[in-house]
Amino acid sequence: MKRERRSPIEAAAQTPLGRLRAALDDAERVAVSARMAADDAVAFLRACDTIDMLIDAIGAGADIRPETNRADFLRERLRANAGAIVGVVQRAGRDRDLHDSPSWKQALTIAADARARRFRRMALIGAGAAVVIALLALLPVIVPAEPAPDIASISRLLADREVAAALDLARAEYERFPDDPEAALWRGVLELRAGDPQVAEELFAQARRQAASDVAFLFERGNLLIQAGLPDAAEADAATLIARSDAGAEGYLLLGSVREARGDREGAIAAFQQAADLAAAANKPQLEVIAKTRLGMILQSLPLNVER
Structure with missing residues (x-):
């Protein structure tokens, strides 16, 4: 048989x-x-x-x-x-x-549990505060949102490797919104990519002054630098974050992205694992989930070993 x-x-x-x-x-x-x-x-x-x-x-x-x-x-x-x-x-x-x-x-x-928490919150708010909240919720309908720089189009052009067009649009959007930190940061990254570090540093200084925190600025700039194909500059931001006592998780998460962009999967795995561990220790659950998700994606892409 x-x-x-x-x-x-x-x-x-x-x-x-x-x-x-x-x-x-x-x-x-x-x-x-x-x-x-x-x-x-x-x-x-x-x-x-x-x-x-x-x-x-x-x-x-x-x-x-x-x-x-x-x-x-x-x-x-x-x-x-x-x-x-x-x-x-x-x-x-x-x-x-x-x-x-x-x-x-x-x-x-x-x-x-979520329903109970909502009920307790509403009981504390009271009728008068609820009316105020309802009016605030209607404000976006009554008053249209203020115009903002077209960051999505800049990012899309960069993803499509149309770097020159992305820089032109970033410059135009910065001219329209000279006080917007995101417009300044994007233009700064693209000016650095185009070979003008002096202009880039001026724009970075503006974005840094307006950022919510120095950690937020370095982390966001590092990720944009990776997107723009500048991993060495991004690695410097990662090193700065890692050296801080309050930003190790952000630093290793950024370092993992740098190593992944370079094709160093083993190095990226180590960095993402370190980021997840530090985020858990620092009670940063969202950062921990991101790090674990990135780690899982890389590990899952490794060749399957059926015998393990």
Whole structure:
């Protein structure tokens, strides 16, 4: 009798690690969608249950750092969208299908806590303050938003490698909005790319004075320098941030981006892991999620080792 032979890919898909990756893929496809239908919400919660079960089952028997980082991202999405998920499931009457789901119970708890907090806040606000808030909410309708520099178009031109056109637009937008720090920063980066460091430094000085903090300025400038193809200058900003006692997480996150842009994946992995650890220690949860997501994306792109 002839035995059927499975390909290595098919065999890997049947392992706990293969099933874990498949569940992560399923959950991520739904988690990034703008609108979640009831079927998608149920599938997302079931996939989260499967992910938690398989991570526990695999345990220390394999290196699942990329998968664990992806799972952390999904848990954050569950926490952030618990109210919406509960609403769409209950409106469709699908909560009966999830009576044994730990992720569903977690979503219910998070949503209930959020509703209780909102109720307490509204009780403290009082009727008079609520009227003021309602009027403030109408202000954007009554008074149109002030014009702003077209940063999106500058970024798009740079992404399309139309550097000269991006610089021309950055100069034009800066002429229109000479007091805007973002316009100054973008023009400064592109002037530096064009070989005019003196003009760039003047623009950087303006943007730095107007920035929310020195850390915010250095981090934003570093990321723009990477986007403009100037990793050496970005690395200098990363080093400055790392040397500060309050900005190590931002510095290593920027350094990871620099190394990734250079194709140094091992160096980027180390930097993103350091950024995640420092962000957790400094109680910067959003920065921690970003670092773990970047780390997971790089690790997931590494060649698959079925035998691990």
